[in-house]
Each structure stands twice: as C-alpha cells, then as structure tokens.
Amino acid sequence: MKTKFALISDVHGNLPALKAVLEDIKNEEDVSSILCAGDIVGYNPFPNEVAEIIRREKIDSVLGNHDKAFITGDTSWFNQSASRAVHWSRNNASRDTIDLILDLPKEISKGLDEKNEDLETSITITHGSPSSINEYVFPRTISLKLRGMLEEVGSDMLVLGHTHIPMVKNFENGVIINPGSVGQPRDGDERSSYCILYVEKTEKLEENISERWEVINQEKKDENTQTKISLQKLAKNPKYKISMQIKIKRIEYNIKEVISKISSVDLPQNLGERLKYGK
Numbered sequence: 621m622k623t624k625f626a627l628i629s630d631v632h633g634n635l636p637a638l639k640a641v642l643e644d645i646k647n648e649e650d651v652s653s654i655l656c657a658g659d660i661v662g663y664n665p666f667p668n669e670v671a672e673i674i675r676r677e678k679i680d681s682v683l684g685n686h687d688k689a690f691i692t693g694d695t696s697w698f699n700q701s702a703s704r705a706v707h708w709s710r711n712n713a714s715r716d717t718i719d720l721i722l723d724l725p726k727e728i729s730k731g732l733d734e735k736n737e738d739l740e741t742s743i744t745i746t747h748g749s750p751s752s753i754n755e756y757v758f759p760r761t762i763s764l765k766l767r768g769m770l771e772e773v774g775s776d777m778l779v780l781g782h783t784h785i786p787m788v789k790n791f792e793n794g795v796i797i798n799p800g801s802v803g804q805p806r807d808g809d810e811r812s813s814y815c816i817l818y819v820e821k822t823e824k825l826e827e828n829i830s831e832r833w834e835v836i837n838q839e840k841k842d843e844n845t846q847t848k849i850s851l852q853k854l855a856k857n858p859k860y861k862i863s864m865q866i867k868i869k870r871i872e873y874n875i876k877e878v879i880s881k882i883s884s885v886d887l888p889q890n891l892g893e894r895l896k897y898g899k
C-alpha cells in the first residue's frame with residue numbers, strides 16, 4: 621500500500637520551466653499523479669501552452685490569486701508588473717485556457733488510497749492559506765499558527781503555494797508543504813522548485829512507533845535535492861505504520877528562452893530579469 625505523487629505550484633505561464641520539471645517527474649519512478657497549488661498564469665509569456673499541458677497531463681490544481689485576477693480582471697492587489705502581466709495574459713488567452721482557469725476549485729481535499737486500500741492519510745491543497753487565497757505563509761510564520769492551520773483542515777498534509785519559497789514544516793499532527801515555484805522561484809535559487817511526496821503503509825516491525833508524526837530521517841541526497849525528510853506514525857490499526865517521505869527538488873531550465881519571449885511581446889522586461897536571480 622503506497623502512493624507517490626508530485627506537487628507543483630506557481631507555474632505562472634513559464635513553459636520551459638514546466639517542461640523541465642515534468643521531464644524530471646518522468647524520471648522519478650511510479651509517480652501516479654501531479655497536484656498543483658495554483659497560479660497557472662501570470663508573469664510569464666506562455667499562459668496557453670502551460671494551461672494546455674495542465675489539461676493534457678490531468679494535473680489537479682486549485683485557483684491561485686493570479687488565476688483569480690485573470691478571471692475577474694481585478695488587479696488592485698498587484699504591483700504594476702504583475703498587473704500588466706495579468707492583463708496581457710487575459711488579452712492573449714485562448715478559450716480553452718479561460719475555461720480551464722474558470723473550473724479551478726479554491727481547495728482540494730482528499731484521502732489517499734491506492735487500489736482502494738486506505739493509506740489512512742489525507743491531503744488538503746490551497747493557494748495562500750486555508751482561510752485566504754492572498755495570505756502568505758512563510759517559513760518564518762509562527763508555529764502556533766501553522767499547527768492551527770493543520771487542525772483547521774484536519775489533514776495530515778497541507779500543501780500551500782503563493783510565497784514562491786519552498787517549505788517543509790512538520791508537526792505532531794501533520795506536515796505543511798510549499799513545493800516552491802516552478803515558474804518564478806524567489807529564494808535566490810533560480811532553478812525551478814517542486815516536491816515529490818511518497819506515502820506507504822506497511823506492517824509494523826519495530827516497536828515504539830508514535831501515534832503522532834515524528835521525523836525519522838532528514839538529509840540532502842544530491843545537488844538537485846534541496847531537502848529530504850522522512851516521517852512515520854502508527855496507523856489506526858496498530859499492526860501497521862505509515863511512512864511519509866518529502867523531497868524538494870530544484871531543476872534547471874532554459875531561462876534565456878523565457879527572457880527572449882518576454883522581450884518579443886508587450887510584457888515588462890524586469891519579469892525576465894528577475895528569473896536569472898531567483899527573485
């Protein structure tokens with residue numbers, strides 16, 4: 621009883637970045653599905669191509685704040701570059717792209733099971749925080765608040781986007797994961813960021829496994845792996861234990877291709893420049 625999936629977020633119309641990440645996901649074995657924490661469009665010049673891939677690859681996504689602005693045209697929360705990019709995306713969007721974005725839910729919440737065998741874990745995905753699409757949940761956000769968010773959604777895993785900064789925060793009652801941004805990383809590393817999540821339920825052999833999630837290993841495996849954390853807890857049926865492995869990966873992509881496209885259309889040039897610095 622196991623499942624492995626990929627978490628992505630904040631693609632923001634960056635086609636070369638999305639392609640590179642999907643290529644890497646294909647090289648990971650047995651990834652059953654890809655989930656996205658929102659912001660498919662905005663900032664970068666390939667909204668239709670990215671939306672087409674999201675549809676074709678059956679990537680389940682929630683609505684991001686840029687996706688919402690793309691639908692409504694309301695960019696009052698945005699700085700000038702972000703606002704111009706949203707309006708450029710609206711003016712250049714295909715009917716298919718608009719339909720895809722219109723269909724995005726605010727939240728995805730589900731239990732994890734493989735071949736109808738209950739893995740006794742659940743996942744909730746939302747863009748900003750469980751209560752607001754615009755709220756930033758940073759690594760520095762106080763633990764009490766983060767733990768409260770997990771309690772509020774009642775899932776073992778809460779996946780967020782919006783900050784463009786990868787984050788894994790573990791608590792007794794679960795884990796909050798931000799896979800970072802595929803299309804516009806902002807933590808000073810210009811490579812795309814995404815997450816591989818692996819959950820497995822196995823016969824319990826060792827004693828002393830807690831009923832709460834506990835970290836059993838934390839390491840960095842290779843130069844593409846930014847973080848790798850393994851956790852485990854006792855299943856409801858104490859014969860079993862549930863293991864979870866979270867891996868944040870960083871993937872190089874062709875930034876020059878995006879910059880060159882930005883300079884050939886009516887988008888602010890600084891949107892290309894910032895990609896080179898991961899800002």
Ligand SMILES: [Fe+2]
Nearest residue numbers: 630659686782
């Ligand atoms: Fe975003």
